[in-house]
Amino acid sequence: MKDQPTTDSSLARKISQVVVPYAALAALWILVSDQVVGYLFPDPATQLVASSLKGLVFIAVTTLLLAILLRRLIHKIEMVTAAERAAWQKTHQAVGQYQAEQAQLRTLLDTLPDLIWLKDPQGVYLSCNKRFEAFFGASEETIRGKTDFDFVNRELAESFRANDRQALAAQAPRSNQEWVTFASDGHRELLLTTKAPMHDTTGRLIGVLGIGRDITQMHDLQERFKVAFNASPAAISLSTIDQGIYLDVNPRYAAMLGWKAEELLGHSSLELNLWPTPRPACAGVNSSRPTGRCRTI
Known part of the structure; x- marks a missing residue:
C-alpha cells in the first residue's frame, strides 16, 4: 500500500513527458504557421493550397513526434517492469529457499528423540518440537504464548522456572535431572535437562533453549548394577x-x-x-x- 502513491506519481510524470512536448509543438504550430504561410505566399489561392499542405505536415510531424515520445515511454515502462519482475523473482526465490530451510529445520527437530523447546526470558514458550508436545499433551500452537504454570502443577513449574533463571544468571549451559510424567499417555521418564541462554546475531537475548534427553533406561541399568554390585x-x-x-x-x-x-x-x-x-x-x-x-x- 505504501508503494501506490510513488507508482502513481511516476506514471503521471511519464505521461507528462509525452503530453507536454506534444501540446507545446501544437501550440507553436498554430501560432506561427499561419504567419509563415502569409509571409511566404502573398497570393490568396496559393495560401489556400499552402494551408492544406500545412495541415498535412502538422499531422505528419505530430504523429512522428508522438510515436517517438510513446516509444521512449514504452521503453522506460518495459525497463521498470523488467526490473520489478527480476526483483519479484529474487524475492520469490529467497522466500522459497527460506521456507525450505525452515521445513528442513522443523523436520530435524521433530525427528530428534529429545525434547526441545524455547522460552523467552519471562518463561513464555516460543517454540517446541513433537516430543515436547507429547510431554504437555498439546500442540505447539496451543503451547506457544503460555508458561509452565498452564500445563504442570505449581511445584514442578516453579522448579522449571528456577532452572531457567540459573541458566540466564550463569550465561552458560546448566544441567539437571528430573522425573516428569507425559500428559499424552501418562508414562514417566527421567530426563537429563540442559538449558542455555540463546542470543541472536546481534547479541540480543532471545530466551532459554532447553533440551531434555531420556536417561530412564540408563538409570535403570545403573540401579540394577548397583544392586548386583552390592549384593x-x-x-x-x-x-x-x-x-x-x-x-x-x-x-x-x-x-x-x-x-x-x-x-x-x-x-x-x-x-x-x-x-x-x-x-x-x-x-x-x-x-x-x-x-x-x-x-x-
Missing part, C-alpha cells in the same frame, strides 16, 4: 589404572580388607598399604587401558 558374594572393587584410586567397592570387598567402604574411596592401595610396591593391581592392566578402569575380584 555380590564376591569381593569387587573399581579403581583407576595408573594410580589405583578406589572409585567404588562393594561391602564384601570392604569387609575382606577390614575397612569401611567410605574409608577406601578416593585412596589408593599404596596409601592404605594394601600393596607393597607400585605394581598395578590388575595383571591385565594393559588390556584394560581403553576403559581407563580396572576391576579386581
Whole structure:
C-alpha cells in the first residue's frame, strides 16, 4: 500500500513527458504557421493550397513526434517492469529457499528423540518440537504464548522456572535431572535437562533453549548394577589404572580388607598399604587401558 502513491506519481510524470512536448509543438504550430504561410505566399489561392499542405505536415510531424515520445515511454515502462519482475523473482526465490530451510529445520527437530523447546526470558514458550508436545499433551500452537504454570502443577513449574533463571544468571549451559510424567499417555521418564541462554546475531537475548534427553533406561541399568554390585558374594572393587584410586567397592570387598567402604574411596592401595610396591593391581592392566578402569575380584 505504501508503494501506490510513488507508482502513481511516476506514471503521471511519464505521461507528462509525452503530453507536454506534444501540446507545446501544437501550440507553436498554430501560432506561427499561419504567419509563415502569409509571409511566404502573398497570393490568396496559393495560401489556400499552402494551408492544406500545412495541415498535412502538422499531422505528419505530430504523429512522428508522438510515436517517438510513446516509444521512449514504452521503453522506460518495459525497463521498470523488467526490473520489478527480476526483483519479484529474487524475492520469490529467497522466500522459497527460506521456507525450505525452515521445513528442513522443523523436520530435524521433530525427528530428534529429545525434547526441545524455547522460552523467552519471562518463561513464555516460543517454540517446541513433537516430543515436547507429547510431554504437555498439546500442540505447539496451543503451547506457544503460555508458561509452565498452564500445563504442570505449581511445584514442578516453579522448579522449571528456577532452572531457567540459573541458566540466564550463569550465561552458560546448566544441567539437571528430573522425573516428569507425559500428559499424552501418562508414562514417566527421567530426563537429563540442559538449558542455555540463546542470543541472536546481534547479541540480543532471545530466551532459554532447553533440551531434555531420556536417561530412564540408563538409570535403570545403573540401579540394577548397583544392586548386583552390592549384593555380590564376591569381593569387587573399581579403581583407576595408573594410580589405583578406589572409585567404588562393594561391602564384601570392604569387609575382606577390614575397612569401611567410605574409608577406601578416593585412596589408593599404596596409601592404605594394601600393596607393597607400585605394581598395578590388575595383571591385565594393559588390556584394560581403553576403559581407563580396572576391576579386581
